[in-house]
Each structure stands twice: as C-alpha cells, then as structure tokens.
Amino acid sequence: MRGAKSAKWVAGAIVVALAATACGGGDGGDKEKAKGSAPAGYVSIDVGEPQKPLMPADTNESNGAYVIRSLFTQLLDFDAKGELVYTNAESVETEDSKSWTVKLKKGWKFHNGEEVTAKSYVDAWNWYANIKNNQQNSFWFSDIKGYADVHPEKGEPKADAMSGLKVVDDHTFTIELNERVPYFNYKLGYTTWAPMPKVFFDDPKAFGQKPVGNGPYEFEKWDHKKLIQVKAYADYQGPNKAQNKGLQFKNYSTVEAAYRDVVSGNLDIIRQVGPTDLPKYKSDLGAGAIEQPYAAIQTLVPAFYTKTFKDIDPKVLQGLSMAIDRDTITKTVLNNTRTPATSFTPPEVKGNQDLDTEVFTYNPEKAKKLIKDGGGVPGNKFSIQYNSDGGHKEWVTAVCESIRKATGIDCVGDAKPDFPTDLEARDNNQVKGMYRGGWVADYPVNVNFIKELYHSKAESNNGRFSDKEIDGLMAEGDKAESLEEAVAAYQNVEKKLLEKMPAIPLWYYRINGGHGEAVDNVSVDYHGDITLTEVTVK
C-alpha cells in the first residue's frame, strides 16, 4: 500500500498549499475595499513607481519628481509662462549676482509641526552637497562657495558645511557664490533645493520611504509598485495650495493600460497617451484631451570624435539639417506630438529667439549645395544611435529616409537595446556617428539649454563638441550683472551656435495627455507636468 500512503502525503501537501494561498486571498479581498479606487475628493494620475527613495536631491526622473513636488516646496517656483513665483521665500535678492540674500515667509511648518527656518535650508543643502551622502544632484550646489570642501573630486570631504551659506536669523540666510551667476535664483526652483526637517538627519534612509515635507501635500502611504497616496496639508501657506483633497499616484505597467483606465473612469489623469491610442484620444476624451507644448527639445548630436564628424565643416551639418523634412515627420510619423524646432532652445524658456535662418527648413536643393560646399560627409554614410526601448525607431528611420532622399547620403539607425546601453556608449565615446539627444528644462532660461549641452566641459556634452570661441562667449555671459544681460549674452551664443552646429535641433516636445470627466482645471506647466494642486474634483 505504498502508493496509497504517498497519496495521502501528497494530498496533504496540496491541501496545505491551497489553504495557505486561500488565506492570502481572503486578506486580499478585505484590503481591496480600501484601495480599489481613490477616496472621495482625491485625484488619481498615472505616475509610476519613483526609482529612488523620496529625497529631493537624489531624484531627477519624472515619477519621483512629481511626488517630491507635491510633498516639498522650495523657495520659489515658476508659473506656466516660466516666470518666477515666490513660494516659501519672501524674497531672493542680489546686488552683484554673487551674494544672495534669502528671506523666508514666516509661519511655515513641516507636516510634523516643526517650523521651516533658515537652518532647515542651510543644513539640508550642506547635507546634499556632501560627497559622503552620494546625492545624485549634488553638483547643483557647486556654484556655492566652499562646495569643493564638502565635495572634493577625490577623497574625504574637508568640511561639513559650505562656507558660502550663512544663517542670519531664523528667517534669513545668505548665499555666497564662487563666481557671478546672474540666473542663480532660477536654479533655486528645482526640486533639489527643498528644505528638510530635523528628523531627516536622524535616519535619511527611513525618511526616504516616509518623507515629511513642507509642501502642499502630506505623505500618507507608499504601496510599492502600486501607488503612492498623499493628502492635502490643511495648514499650507503657499500660493499653490491644493484645490483637491489629495492625490493618488498609480503605477501602470503600460501607457495603454493607463489609457484604458482613464476611458473607463478608473483613473482621472494620464500624462502621455501611447502611440496606439493617439489617433483616437481626442474623440475618446473630448474636452478632456490635453495637447500642449513644453520646454524640451530633441536633437541629433554628431560625435565629434568619430572619423565621420571630426573636423567636419559646419556647412555639411547645416545641409543635413535642411535635408530633414520636420513638418511631414512630426505630422505623420510622430502623430503631431512634436513641433518642428526653429532654434536651439524651446519657446517656453526665457531668451528663446527667432534665429532668422533657413537652416531648419526643408530644402533639398540648398541642402545638397551646402553639403557639397562643405566637402561632403566622409564615406557618404553615417549612423544615428538611439535606444530602441523608448519609441525612437520610427522617427529615426523617417529622418534617415528624408536625408537619403534629399541628398543621397546613406543614413542608418544604430539601435541599442535599452537606455543603459545607449548611455554607456555615449559616455565611453563609442558613438559611431550621431546620437539622439534629448533635453528637458531644469529651469526655464536659455542658459540651461546652451551651457549644459554645448560647453566643452559640460557633463551632458556627449558629442564632445569643443569650441574656444563658444566657451569664451559663455564665460562672458556668466559675468553679466543681471539676468537680462546674461540671457542676452546667451542669445548671442545661440546665434554663434548656428554657425558651428554642435547639434541639429529637430523638434520641441508636446504633451498629449488627457483627463476623465470626474476632474476639472487640468493644466500643464513649462516642464510638461500636470499642475496637480490646481486640479478640482467635480
């Protein structure tokens, strides 16, 4: 009877296994009622799982930034046009663009009741900048005097605090910079500059899972890879007080899944409609469809260390630029989700200008002539590197086709399987021809699109474009006395860029999102993000 005996044994095991899972199932059923849909008055949006713990200076991807912006308020912010709006600061002033005085509004509190003081800012910034804490955005503090002491290029920091930061009284502090930075106050609007309550320094790691901020919303819960919930902070003093009771950031595995939930009323807002739903989203969502440009640009960047583009005559690049039919490609292949570029900066930033040029207009005749005058593309062939996990294949193919048709120069796509591989090739100077560049504004000033991308020492200058004249012009712009002067100086740099062609601008981004019938007042900021505090529930 061995068989029968083992039968009992196996049957027993199966019963135990089933019982275990059945128990789990029961639990799930109970929980479901609580989180099946958002609580009344809450707004839900398809913001996925933040990559990192919720620390302002350690986040620069959009999911985390959304959550952090709801929980923390910096000194100042920008309106939809990119103009400064003071939030936690009463004023941020300077006379020489080098020493800045910050006055805080009184009566602001963190969500745990602690007062927001000058010390909350200074301590936080010193902590962020310290190399020991490995904060991803620490270089944002490099303008401040004493940064090199807390963040040396190698080895241990020499000091715990930057000498440029001084607390004057509870609501005033001063910032001393290494050199003049006329647009420094614009940088302060980035999420990285948020203040921190005392509890943060006790255990930053635990804080990152359960942050206490000073922003319009208070942290409620983080159900990993499912959702993050925040509720409106009743005592919030800023101009951007929440017009709804709270937010739910919900994680979807695909944009298509999120879109289906918006259509069926289970989700309020979708940030970006996927390519498959783009043709029909306007008829599906009616007045809920959102289509708006924002401050981001897509470019083709030649790698100036390659055989093809080393010592290339800029005329050739101008010619290639004129061989790209931006109008047709944005309309057809990209389904109207982009606007053809007319300069190196998007229209939403301060200092964007009309370059008065035909370099960005499709003209095959002129393109052929320019390329011929410039000596042609060596080998009559080049490639465009892109990451195939980001939906770039279609337009890269279309751009290549356009160039081939107009000029006869052979252009091929060089696909990398995913973004990490793509980045690695760029970092290690392994790009074989051009690569797909993209840039979203950190702050709405033209400097952000010119200096960070085309200065010969800029980290993000992966094409290794290097030009003494351009560097010199930028240095001059940074010496400017006022923001207006600096912006004007960088406008000159931009005009010069047109002659040197460090990249071929393609188009500006547009957000194509939407919202359901349950919410109203959905608007988009210069950054392309939904202004969640303003959304109202019907």
Add this chain to the structure above:
Amino acid sequence: MGRYVVRRLLQMIPVFIGSTLLIFLMMYVLPGDPVRALMGDQAFDPAVVANKRKELGLDLPLWQQYANYLGGLVQGDFGTEIVSERPVADIIADAFPVTIRLTLFAFAFIVLVGIGLGVVAGLRPNTLQDRGLLALTLVLISMPSFVLGFLMQYLFAFQWQITQPNVRDSENFGELLLPAIVLASLSLAYVARLTRTSMAENLRADYMRTAVAKGLPKRRVVGVHLMRNSLIPVVTFLGTDIGNLMTGAIVTEGIFNVKGVGNAVFEALIRREGATVVGIASLIVLVYLATSLLVDLLYAVLDPRIRYA
C-alpha cells in the same frame, strides 16, 4: 520514499548554485552600468557615480561580487536593489504572491476544465463533441495569448462592461479571473487534447475489457481504472507547466496590468538590477525543481508499479 525525497532535495543545491551563477554571469556581461543609467540624460557628477559603485561593491571583481552575493543569500539576504535601496526580498515578497495566485488560479482552471473536456471527448472518440473539442483547442493553441488577452479585454470590459479592463488590485480573485483564463487557455488546450488521446487509447486496453467483463459499475471503470492510467502523461505536462505559467505570465501581466513576477523581472532587467533578476530567476528555478519533484511523487500514486528506492 523518504530517502528518495531527501536525495532529490539535496540535488537541488548544486542546481540552484549553478543557475544563480549562470544568471549572475549573464547580467554581468550585459552592457550598461546600472548606477550610471540612474543619472539619465541630464548632467551628473562622475564622483557620485564612482562612490555609489564602491558602496554597492560593484567595483569588485566578478568572483568577489558573486561570493558576496552567495554569502548574503546563505544568511537569507537577497541583497538590495541599487536604485530604490529596497531589500530585494521585499520586492520578491510583493511580486511572488501575486503571480502565485494568478498561476494557481489558472492552474485550477486548466485541471478542472482541461481534464473535464478531455474526458468528455475521450470517452466517445470521433463523435460530434469530440470533433468540436479538437476544433476549439486548435483555435486556442494557434492563437497567441496577447491576441486572446486583448480580445477578451475588449469584449468583457468595453463591449459588455462585465469586468474592469485592468486589474487594479492584484490580490482580488474576482479581478484575476479574466487574466487567469487567458493565461490558462493555451495549456488548457494541450491538457484537453492529451487527456482525450490518452483516454481514447486506453479504452481499448486489456484491463479495461477485464474490468467491464467483471461487471464493475461504469463509474468505477472510468473513474478508477481508466482515469488513473490515462492521467500519467497529463500530470507530467501539468507539472512542468506550473513553471511555464509563472514565467509565461509576463505577457498576460502586461496586458492586464498585474504587478507580478513577470513585470518585476522585466523592469529589473531593463535597469540592470542584477540582484533582483538573479533573486527572482533563482526562485523560479526552485519552483520548477519543486514541481518536478511533486510530479515524480505523483507517479507513485497513479501507478503503484513505479517505486522509488
């Protein structure tokens, strides 16, 4: 029997080490540095990247990294995810129960409906119902699961509005019904066909004639004599299928927005999260090993002539 089980269990150890090593090596040779990728398109400070790599031990030689990983594993530590700084064990604990639930749900469906259909058809081969079953299963086998998934979603959620298009709560059995059926459909067809063929063949076997001649009631002839012998190939298939269901759930999980293992592995792979990929993949290996052991044990139940030393 006891010794056999122990021996099989001990065999799992080298298999487990071997598979983790293989997956570890594969992750290592993939291009793309997870810490660098974290910084994205925008500007960053290389000193921070170098520091982070050092902190995580990613600057060590491969063998040392693997030794550290195994050392942690022995102490029950699956490591930490690079980006989110969460323990990999937490990520596994989030994702696995969801997939296990989906898999068991699908599995139960396969067993009940698949074997049921197979029995009905197998008892009367070449009749109308038998041909009907063959046609139906042919359709299921030849239809890719994402087509079926989208079709079901379209019909049930949008046309008839019986269910929600997405699974909002991966722990709710009601919402898992549709994805489970989609996930089950392919295997269901195989199981039905296997059962049907096996039954139809055994109907003509000597022992069947004997059983009928002895005058046993039909319930007993079919239920005990016929079923027991016909189920061996089916059980073999079902055993390996549990593992397939778990890994195959990735497509279905994507369509219905289920936050399970498929999803987690895919995300980890894209972000080069070595520890997460290795952890989840090794657990799937363990599931395969465990189910194959279970299958082997079930043989003895179905056919007492199969003995283990």
